[in-house]
Every structure is written in structure tokens, then in C-alpha cells.
Amino acid sequence: MKLRKDLILQVQAIISEAQLKAIRSVDFERVLMYWKIGKVIFEEEQEGQERAGYGEFLIMSLSTELEPQYGKTYSYRQLNWFRQFYRTFPIVNALRSQFSWTHYRTLIRIDNQDKRDFYIAEAVKNNWAARQLERQINSQLYERLLMSNDAQSVLAMARNEKQPTDxxxxxxxxxxxxxxxxxxxxxxxxxxxxxxxxxxxxxxxxxxxxxxxxxxxxxxxxxxxxxxxxxxxxxxxxxxxxxxxxxxxxxxxxxxxxxxxxxxxxxxxxxxxxxxxxxxxxxxxxxxxxxxxxxxxxxxxxxxxxxxxxxxxxxxxxxxxxxxxxxxxxxxxxxx
The missing domain is CATH 3.40.1350.10 (Trna Endonuclease; Chain: A, domain 1)
Incomplete structure (x- = not known):
């Protein structure tokens, strides 16, 4: 007696889907953890902002305590990224569950708000992996589209608020x-x-x-x-x-x-x-x-x-x- 091929494929598909959801769930929990750490650092820094150099002292001291115990993920450089992450995305409900930390670290580097919103919308709409997002930014997709349109139209089309007619x-x-x-x-x-x-x-x-x-x-x-x-x-x-x-x-x-x-x-x-x-x-x-x-x-x-x-x-x-x-x-x- 032999199992049907379609039954095996069906079970394999269920397993693969569950594994993918589990990976994404873990990735997003990591993103939330980094965001919360960034929030704590930022708020503590604001409390002591009248003290010159307090922000740098705070992050350096934290990394000295955390890195020996938890590894390079909590180095001075990484903790700076977490603080910048919170400053760039201060509303936790705005975080996208399909984005990994690599997505966000790439987006943080974009200073222009309209430009960053465009890449967020395009990445969500097209389900871009982190590598694809980075490639589109490096190829200046936003700037190239601006050559034939204005910034608000480009952003509206990325968000599906406007359909292309030309x-x-x-x-x-x-x-x-x-x-x-x-x-x-x-x-x-x-x-x-x-x-x-x-x-x-x-x-x-x-x-x-x-x-x-x-x-x-x-x-x-x-x-x-x-x-x-x-x-x-x-x-x-x-x-x-x-x-x-x-x-x-x-x-x-x-x-x-x-x-x-x-x-x-x-x-x-x-x-x-x-x-x-x-x-x-x-x-x-x-x-x-x-x-x-x-x-x-x-x-x-x-x-x-x-x-x-x-x-x-x-x-x-x-x-x-x-x-x-x-x-x-x-x-x-x-x-x-």
C-alpha cells in the first residue's frame, strides 16, 4: 500500500507554512525587543539631556554590561541602532510584522520621510525580502520615478491610493x-x-x-x-x-x-x-x-x-x- 503523492504534498505544504510563520514570528519578536530597548534608551537619554555627553555615556555603559553576557548584538554600535530605530519609528503599532530587523536597519538609513514611506509601501505591496529592498534603494528607484512624476503622486501610487494612468x-x-x-x-x-x-x-x-x-x-x-x-x-x-x-x-x-x-x-x-x-x-x-x-x-x-x-x-x-x-x-x- 502506497500513500498518494498529493496527500504527501499537502502535508508538506502545511509544515512549510507553519515553519515560515514560526520564523516570521520569532523575527518580529526580535524586532519588538530591539524597539523596546531603543525606547528605554531614548527616554532615559531625554531625562538626562541637560548633562553633556550623557547619551554616549548611557549607551557605552549599557554595552559594557550587556555585551559580555549576551554577545555582539548588544555592542555600542548596535545599541545606537536600537535608539535610532525607536526615534525613526516611535509608534509600535506602525511596525510591520513581515519586516525583519534587516529591513528596518536599511530603512533607518533613509533621512527623507516621503522617501522612506515610499519604500515601506513598495516593500509591503511587493513582499520584498530585505535584499530586494536594499537593491531598490541602492538603484535609487524613488529618484528615478521622480523624473517623470512628483513626490506625492509617486507615494500615492506606492500606497495604492492612486492607480497609474500613464x-x-x-x-x-x-x-x-x-x-x-x-x-x-x-x-x-x-x-x-x-x-x-x-x-x-x-x-x-x-x-x-x-x-x-x-x-x-x-x-x-x-x-x-x-x-x-x-x-x-x-x-x-x-x-x-x-x-x-x-x-x-x-x-x-x-x-x-x-x-x-x-x-x-x-x-x-x-x-x-x-x-x-x-x-x-x-x-x-x-x-x-x-x-x-x-x-x-x-x-x-x-x-x-x-x-x-x-x-x-x-x-x-x-x-x-x-x-x-x-x-x-x-x-x-x-x-x-
């Missing part, structure tokens, strides 16, 4: 693809980049943004005896539209834009359902001339987007420079 609300320019492990100094073909994206599809979808689902690679389109192949096809459930991505490993040309426009037109006429919104086309390129893109496309264009990609994490200064450029463009448009 592709630029969620599609980033530039896109950061450091997870592909392609050297920026090396020459490579479009097919190499495409293959690497498929290999790292989960990370690529995270970089694309919310609501994306993969549909096809090298999608064959047959038009009056000629065959064409679309690099990548996705669907975005928030925008309710197909999203076509064409990859270019060189500077964008007007011929590239024309090719993508043909693919978008095909999907609008033969694939899109009546209830769906117009197809979005993204040209993923190493470089682009924004003026050329603007002149090539109709003035009312909302479906073709040219986005640069980079194979390394941007520095804060690079993002500030890009933001400055975008602000200057807006100023020039208003003046004209």
Missing part, C-alpha cells in the same frame, strides 16, 4: 540592470542581453515595476508574407495593456522607433481586446537623443517610451544630475 507613472528611465552581470566595457549582441534578461527574469520584472507579467520572447508576427520577431512581450495588469520591449545595444535611431511603432500597431489591431488600453512600446537602449525621439513621435504620443539602461548602480550624484536635467526641460517647456 505608462511613465511606472516605467523608469533609466533602467538599472546590474543583476545581468554583463560588463559595461564589453561588446555584446542584442541576443546576449535578451538571453540574460530571460535568465534573470524575476529580477528584471522587479526592475520593470508593479503589475508586469511575462508573455513571450521572440514573438513571431506574420504580416503579408513577411515574418518579424518582437524581442519581449509583457502584460501590465495595472495599465491593462500589452507592453512590448525592443532591445538595442547601440544609440537609438529613428528606424528603431519606426520598427517598434509597427509592432505596437500590430498588437493594437490584432491582439488587443476592446476592454484593454493601447499597447505600450519600450525601446531599451544604451543611449538616446531625446530631441530626435520627440520629433520622430507624434506630439500626443503616450505609448512609445525610450528608456536607457545601465549595467551598474547609479551614484547619487548621477541621479541628481539627471533630475536637474529633467527640471531644466520642464522650465524650458513652460517658458516656450
Amino acid at each position: 505608462p511613465k507613472d511606472i516605467i523608469k528611465d533609466p533602467m538599472v540592470l546590474e543583476f545581468l552581470d554583463l560588463k559595461r566595457e564589453s561588446d555584446y549582441y542584442e541576443r546576449d542581453l535578451e538571453s540574460s534578461i530571460i535568465t534573470h527574469l524575476h529580477d528584471f520584472i522587479l526592475e520593470l515595476g508593479n503589475g508586469f507579467a511575462f508573455m513571450a520572447r521572440q514573438k513571431r508576427i506574420h504580416i503579408d508574407g513577411d515574418d518579424y520577431f518582437v524581442d519581449l512581450v509583457f502584460y501590465n495588469r495595472l495599465l491593462q495593456s500589452f507592453v512590448i520591449i525592443e532591445i538595442k545595444t547601440n544609440k537609438l535611431t529613428h528606424q528603431d522607433i519606426g520598427q517598434l511603432q509597427m509592432y505596437v500597431n500590430y498588437y493594437d489591431r490584432y491582439e488587443k481586446q476592446d476592454f484593454e488600453n493601447p499597447t505600450i512600446g519600450i525601446l531599451l537602449c544604451t543611449d538616446k537623443n531625446d530631441a530626435m525621439v520627440k520629433i520622430t513621435l507624434p506630439e500626443n504620443n503616450r505609448t512609445i517610451i525610450a528608456s536607457k539602461y545601465q549595467l551598474y548602480l547609479p551614484t547619487e550624484q548621477q541621479l541628481l544630475d539627471e533630475l536637474k536635467k529633467e527640471i531644466e526641460k520642464l522650465d524650458n517647456r513652460e517658458k516656450s
Whole structure:
């Protein structure tokens, strides 16, 4: 007599779920413990704030007492983190049970309140692990989205208080693809980049943004005896539209834009359902001339987007420079 396979799988699923809940419960209890320690330190520090250097004396003395007994978790540096944790998140009911201490230690480093609220909302909505949260912060996701929107709109969409209505609300320019492990100094073909994206599809979808689902690679389109192949096809459930991505490993040309426009037109006429919104086309390129893109496309264009990609994490200064450029463009448009 042999047990059914589905019964074994069912019991295994129950065990795995219980183990995961137990781990999360322990993690959250640890987070609460650190928060309470931070609260005690902060309140004691405030009581003695008229004494110069009391805060540093307090933490140093506590670490001297606790570290020999409980280990490096209660070192001077760690106790400082606990105090900062309480100062940053003073309301215990606002703590998220799905966040580990690593999540919070990453969030504490963010000084800007709107920026921190954005990453909290995105991490909750997308169930980001601590490593994914850190990666999104390091790639300056918040700043990149600000290039096409204002801070309050970006935060509202992260909290699901506002639904995106324009592709630029969620599609980033530039896109950061450091997870592909392609050297920026090396020459490579479009097919190499495409293959690497498929290999790292989960990370690529995270970089694309919310609501994306993969549909096809090298999608064959047959038009009056000629065959064409679309690099990548996705669907975005928030925008309710197909999203076509064409990859270019060189500077964008007007011929590239024309090719993508043909693919978008095909999907609008033969694939899109009546209830769906117009197809979005993204040209993923190493470089682009924004003026050329603007002149090539109709003035009312909302479906073709040219986005640069980079194979390394941007520095804060690079993002500030890009933001400055975008602000200057807006100023020039208003003046004209």
C-alpha cells in the first residue's frame, strides 16, 4: 500500500507554512525587543539631556554590561541602532510584522520621510525580502520615478491610493540592470542581453515595476508574407495593456522607433481586446537623443517610451544630475 503523492504534498505544504510563520514570528519578536530597548534608551537619554555627553555615556555603559553576557548584538554600535530605530519609528503599532530587523536597519538609513514611506509601501505591496529592498534603494528607484512624476503622486501610487494612468507613472528611465552581470566595457549582441534578461527574469520584472507579467520572447508576427520577431512581450495588469520591449545595444535611431511603432500597431489591431488600453512600446537602449525621439513621435504620443539602461548602480550624484536635467526641460517647456 502506497500513500498518494498529493496527500504527501499537502502535508508538506502545511509544515512549510507553519515553519515560515514560526520564523516570521520569532523575527518580529526580535524586532519588538530591539524597539523596546531603543525606547528605554531614548527616554532615559531625554531625562538626562541637560548633562553633556550623557547619551554616549548611557549607551557605552549599557554595552559594557550587556555585551559580555549576551554577545555582539548588544555592542555600542548596535545599541545606537536600537535608539535610532525607536526615534525613526516611535509608534509600535506602525511596525510591520513581515519586516525583519534587516529591513528596518536599511530603512533607518533613509533621512527623507516621503522617501522612506515610499519604500515601506513598495516593500509591503511587493513582499520584498530585505535584499530586494536594499537593491531598490541602492538603484535609487524613488529618484528615478521622480523624473517623470512628483513626490506625492509617486507615494500615492506606492500606497495604492492612486492607480497609474500613464505608462511613465511606472516605467523608469533609466533602467538599472546590474543583476545581468554583463560588463559595461564589453561588446555584446542584442541576443546576449535578451538571453540574460530571460535568465534573470524575476529580477528584471522587479526592475520593470508593479503589475508586469511575462508573455513571450521572440514573438513571431506574420504580416503579408513577411515574418518579424518582437524581442519581449509583457502584460501590465495595472495599465491593462500589452507592453512590448525592443532591445538595442547601440544609440537609438529613428528606424528603431519606426520598427517598434509597427509592432505596437500590430498588437493594437490584432491582439488587443476592446476592454484593454493601447499597447505600450519600450525601446531599451544604451543611449538616446531625446530631441530626435520627440520629433520622430507624434506630439500626443503616450505609448512609445525610450528608456536607457545601465549595467551598474547609479551614484547619487548621477541621479541628481539627471533630475536637474529633467527640471531644466520642464522650465524650458513652460517658458516656450
